[in-house]
Amino acid sequence: MKKFLVFSILFVHYLFADISIIVNKENTLVSISKSELKVVFFLKSGKSVLRDSKFVKYNGRFANGLVPLPVDIETDNPIYEKFYIAIATANIEKMNRYWSRRIFSGRGVPPLRLKNEQEIIEFVKKNKNAIGYINQSNLTDDVKEIFTISFP
Amino acid sequence: MFNRLIFLPILLILFSVHLSALEIRLNGFATIAAGMTDEKDDVYHHYDDELSFSPDSVLGLQLDAELLDKLSGTFQLMACENYVDDDFQLEWAYLTYDYSSDFRLLLGRIRPSMFLYSSYLDVGYAYLWVSPPQEMYSFVPLTNIDGINLSYNHVIGDYELSLTGWLGDKKKIRGTKELTFKLNHSYIAGGEIALSHDFAKFRVSYARAKLTANLKNILLQPNKQLLSIYENRNTPAEDRYLLGLEKHPEIQFNDSLGQFLGFGMHADYKNIIFISEYIRRFVKKTAFPDLKSWYTTLAYRIGDFTPHFTYSSVKTNVATYTDREDAVLESVVNNVLQESANKTQSVTLGVRYKVNSSAVLKAEWISTNVDIAGSVQPLDGKINTFKLGLSIIF
Numbered sequence: 254m255k256k257f258l259v260f261s262i263l264f265v266h267y268l269f270a271d272i273s274i275i276v277n278k279e280n281t282l283v284s285i286s287k288s289e290l291k292v293v294f295f296l297k298s299g300k301s302v303l304r305d306s307k308f309v310k311y312n313g314r315f316a317n318g319l320v321p322l323p324v325d326i327e328t329d330n331p332i333y334e335k336f337y338i339a340i341a342t343a344n345i346e347k348m349n350r351y352w353s354r355r356i357f358s359g360r361g362v363p364p365l366r367l368k369n370e371q372e373i374i375e376f377v378k379k380n381k382n383a384i385g386y387i388n389q390s391n392l393t394d395d396v397k398e399i400f401t402i403s404f405p
Numbered sequence: 406m407f408n409r410l411i412f413l414p415i416l417l418i419l420f421s422v423h424l425s426a427l428e429i430r431l432n433g434f435a436t437i438a439a440g441m442t443d444e445k446d447d448v449y450h451h452y453d454d455e456l457s458f459s460p461d462s463v464l465g466l467q468l469d470a471e472l473l474d475k476l477s478g479t480f481q482l483m484a485c486e487n488y489v490d491d492d493f494q495l496e497w498a499y500l501t502y503d504y505s506s507d508f509r510l511l512l513g514r515i516r517p518s519m520f521l522y523s524s525y526l527d528v529g530y531a532y533l534w535v536s537p538p539q540e541m542y543s544f545v546p547l548t549n550i551d552g553i554n555l556s557y558n559h560v561i562g563d564y565e566l567s568l569t570g571w572l573g574d575k576k577k578i579r580g581t582k583e584l585t586f587k588l589n590h591s592y593i594a595g596g597e598i599a600l601s602h603d604f605a606k607f608r609v610s611y612a613r614a615k616l617t618a619n620l621k622n623i624l625l626q627p628n629k630q631l632l633s634i635y636e637n638r639n640t641p642a643e644d645r646y647l648l649g650l651e652k653h654p655e656i657q658f659n660d661s662l663g664q665f666l667g668f669g670m671h672a673d674y675k676n677i678i679f680i681s682e683y684i685r686r687f688v689k690k691t692a693f694p695d696l697k698s699w700y701t702t703l704a705y706r707i708g709d710f711t712p713h714f715t716y717s718s719v720k721t722n723v724a725t726y727t728d729r730e731d732a733v734l735e736s737v738v739n740n741v742l743q744e745s746a747n748k749t750q751s752v753t754l755g756v757r758y759k760v761n762s763s764a765v766l767k768a769e770w771i772s773t774n775v776d777i778a779g780s781v782q783p784l785d786g787k788i789n790t791f792k793l794g795l796s797i798i799f
Contacts, residue, residue, distance in 0.1 A: 353530050354524075356469070
């Protein structure tokens with residue numbers, strides 16, 4: 254029962270905590286839209302989002318011209334599903350189906366998935382063009398927040 | 406099949422240890438399916454009246470490696486009971502060159518997207534049924550080709566447009582337990598136009614190929630009895646028959662032009678899923694029939710359960726031949742033509758259950774009204790098939 258209570262509190266915490274979209278501090282970008290996030294994290298224009306490719310507006314380049322390098326979190330972390338539901342109304346199952354279709358039809362692999370939010374912060378700190386998402390409560394000075402997904 | 410599976414974990418470990426420095430991704434999919442029918446030997450669904458684990462079971466491994474900037478390699482290895490020669494088949498092996506974010510070039514063994522589900526046909530996790538409707542998916546045995554594939558992808562707002570073209574050939578095809586023969590597809594050329602939105606996808610595909618097949622033995626078998634009439638004469642029956650085939654080259658594939666046209670759509674809105682496909686197949690200059698096939702699926706998601714309903718149908722248009730000089734030969738030829746006469750419909754009722762985020766359990770009941778006139782195994786009547794499958798991705 255106690256375990257359940259702790260879990261519920263954690264769950265509620267995750268459910269209502271806002272999500273911060275973070276980039277490297279050197280990135281001049283100041284904001285990003287939900288649909289742009291979708292293009293970046295769904296690698297909509299193919300594998301090449303991970304590479305140096307030409308992307309304008311909707312097709313992957315940040316507004317400042319940098320090619321985004323999305324970094325993801327492992328799917329069993331609650332923030333994963335929360336993020337994808339928020340930007341694309343897609344739950345884990347839908348995301349898994351999306352990626353299994355893309356992987357096995359040879360249209361690319363998902364963004365790198367790290368273990369936890371600390372690793373994501375580290376990754377974004379190290380990579381100039383990286384973009385990730387974390388719970389706002391875990392936000393540090395090491396990275397820059399460019400967008401907040403708010404939950405009621 | 407399974408003795409070779411032992412090597413997979415070893416392979417896995419080797420790859421993960423030695424290649425961890427490179428950007429390597431290893432993914433896999435598997436379906437364990439069992440099924441049975443109320444027919445003793447159901448050559449249509451390849452099941453019989455006892456519960457068996459083939460033929461929808463499959464194991465696939467895919468390795469994606471970033472080789473150089475813009476250049477990557479993909480290998481997909483598959484094991485399934487349907488394959489004739491090898492337990493493991495190199496289903497895919499190609500190099501990808503990302504010319505730009507929109508253009509990609511694939512070189513090697515690729516999969517032409519002729520159907521809606523072609524490109525992930527064996528990944529049971531990605532669709533509703535244990536296997537896609539037999540009335541459509543069993544009539545074009547071309548699962549991969551050796552050649553090139555050029556694709557263009559563009560995102561405009563919430564819409565994604567993709568244009569794909571492929572060129573190549575295929576020397577050998579995957580056969581079934583019942584039927585193995587050589588069929589060469591050469592000068593395969595085709596393409597797909599697809600437009601997708603968040604919850605819907607529409608597609609059109611076209612493909613053509615020159616077909617050459619050695620069907621002599623297969624054509625001979627069903628007509629042996631008929632041929633026995635000739636036995637007493639000077640020429641042995643088989644020779645006589647082969648002469649007949651030469652006289653009627655139209656009943657064989659001999660550099661014949663085969664064409665394929667496919668339409669498909671998939672919509673997933675709120676909890677309703679609607680899928681439909683329609684295909685036409687024509688083989689010019691042979692007596693092999695034109696084929697028309699379609700299916701429609703409706704499904705509704707209720708929590709972790711997705712019950713679904715499918716109606717599928719296939720219909721052929723068979724020609725008849727006359728040979729005034731040789732009545733026996735005429736009936737032989739017509740017998741051969743009738744082999745491929747097919748007018749079959751199925752109703753599939755099934756349910757897909759989400760076990761967890763990477764595993765689904767599927768159960769389905771298929772009621773098929775078979776009407777295949779072939780003289781090898783004429784099939785006529787109703788067959789009930791029950792299938793159960795577990796599909797995972799990893």
